[in-house]
Amino acid sequence: MSEGVSDPVRESLEPWIGKSISAAGLSRAPDPVNLPMIRHWVDAFEDANPIYLDADAAARTRHGTLVAPPAMLQTWTFPRPKIDGIAERGGAPDEIPDDHPLKILDRAGFVGTLATNSELTFERYLRPGDHLVSDVVLESVSALKKTSLGQGYFVTWVSTYEDEQGEEVGRQMFRIFKFDPSTIDPAMLGGAG
Amino acid sequence: MTTKPIAKGDQVTPLDLQLTPTRVIATSIASRDFMPAHHDPGFAKSQGAPDIFLNILSSNGYVSRFITDWAGPEAMVRKIAIRLGVPAVPGQILRFTGEVVATRHEGDEGVVEVAIRAANDLGDHATGTVELSLPVGAVAV
Numbered sequence: 088m089s090e091g092v093s094d095p096v097r098e099s100l101e102p103w104i105g106k107s108i109s110a111a112g113l114s115r116a117p118d119p120v121n122l123p124m125i126r127h128w129v130d131a132f133e134d135a136n137p138i139y140l141d142a143d144a145a146a147r148t149r150h151g152t153l154v155a156p157p158a159m160l161q162t163w164t165f166p167r168p169k170i171d172g173i174a175e176r177g178g179a180p181d182e183i184p185d186d187h188p189l190k191i192l193d194r195a196g197f198v199g200t201l202a203t204n205s206e207l208t209f210e211r212y213l214r215p216g217d218h219l220v221s222d223v224v225l226e227s228v229s230a231l232k233k234t235s236l237g238q239g240y241f242v243t244w245v246s247t248y249e250d251e252q253g254e255e256v257g258r259q260m261f262r263i264f265k266f267d268p269s270t271i272d273p274a275m276l277g278g279a280g
Numbered sequence: 281m282t283t284k285p286i287a288k289g290d291q292v293t294p295l296d297l298q299l300t301p302t303r304v305i306a307t308s309i310a311s312r313d314f315m316p317a318h319h320d321p322g323f324a325k326s327q328g329a330p331d332i333f334l335n336i337l338s339s340n341g342y343v344s345r346f347i348t349d350w351a352g353p354e355a356m357v358r359k360i361a362i363r364l365g366v367p368a369v370p371g372q373i374l375r376f377t378g379e380v381v382a383t384r385h386e387g388d389e390g391v392v393e394v395a396i397r398a399a400n401d402l403g404d405h406a407t408g409t410v411e412l413s414l415p416v417g418a419v420a421v
Contacts, residue, residue, distance in 0.1 A: 124310075131303075131310035134345040138353045148353045149376075149415060157357045158340040159311070168314040179315070205336055206361040267330075 096195045097240065100228045103188045108244060109223040115180065119218040120155050128159055136235055160248055160257045162236040163213075164221040188225060189265065195238050197265040204243075204262040219256065221248045226260070238265030254273035285420040286351070286392050292378030295346040299334065299400070303372045307338035311320070333367035334374075339406050343396060346376040347410050351392070355412045358391075362408035372400040381421050390419020 136143035166181045229241040243262040308318035313335045316323035324332045379397040398406040
């Protein structure tokens with residue numbers, strides 16, 4: 088699609104750019120940062136860094152006290168999942184409203200999703216007791232692009248995480264490619280997925 | 281864990297992670313990601329994936345572990361920026377490698393920028409940069 092040609096799909100997403108796309112508004116973490124969830128994570132990842140579970144060892148470092156693994160940032164504010172049928176096997180464990188940008192793209196045939204970029208930034212390490220609130224803002228939607236996965240749009244959003252004082256503790260830029268699988272050219276297919 | 285000051289050109293101690301269904305599922309659930317592509321092989325295949333695959337939170341979690349296994353408990357990870365490639369599937373080794381590409385001093389902190397790569401038999405799963413800080417004496421500029 089050349090520049091200047093109207094694209095009704097992209098135009099329908101335009102009003103969302105710069106706006107919150109968090110399905111349930113601001114998302115308050117179900118629980119504060121806590122040791123049992125940290126222990127679960129540390130055991131799953133077999134992470135031997137002592138600052139997460141060994142209070143004496145943590146006190147001897149500049150962290151000064153137990154802290155949470157930084158990559159847990161998003162874990163704290165995930166909504167509680169709806170397991171039964173996982174949204175009738177569509178795979179989304181939480182409810183997404185019909186007017187959400189990703190639903191608009193699904194309805195237009197761009198049902199494929201490929202994550203392409205993640206950029207996590209941490210302002211400080213979290214400590215047990217921190218209680219986070221997150222918001223998600225749609226940052227940009229590209230023009231329609233042709234790739235080895237067919238035609239689609241690069242959709243970028245930014246999640247921000249604040250503590251109870253309203254201070255930002257971290258953020259994540261996330262970019263996906265929403266594509267129409269019927270437009271895939273097999274000759275161009277690589278290994279991405 | 282390293283003892284002499286970190287300098288540009290240093291290699292991060294590689295991490296060879298034998299990815300198993302147990303690791304993929306344990307880390308997905310520990311990160312509270314219940315999307316079936318990360319625990320249900322039938323569902324993952326119906327979506328065109330070869331098998332269940334590591335979720336992105338866990339890619340970031342293992343990157344963080346890979347970095348602090350090498351840099352030690354004083355490290356503070358400031359940034360993990362990755363470009364995502366092939367899926368990290370069970371039955372293959374996911375190999376993490378990295379090289380220090382820049383260092384600088386900021387007040388009483390030493391800042392280290394590492395170019396990282398996590399790859400398996402299919403290709404690059406994640407490539408990008410990690411920025412971490414350490415006490416200033418631990419970083420050579």
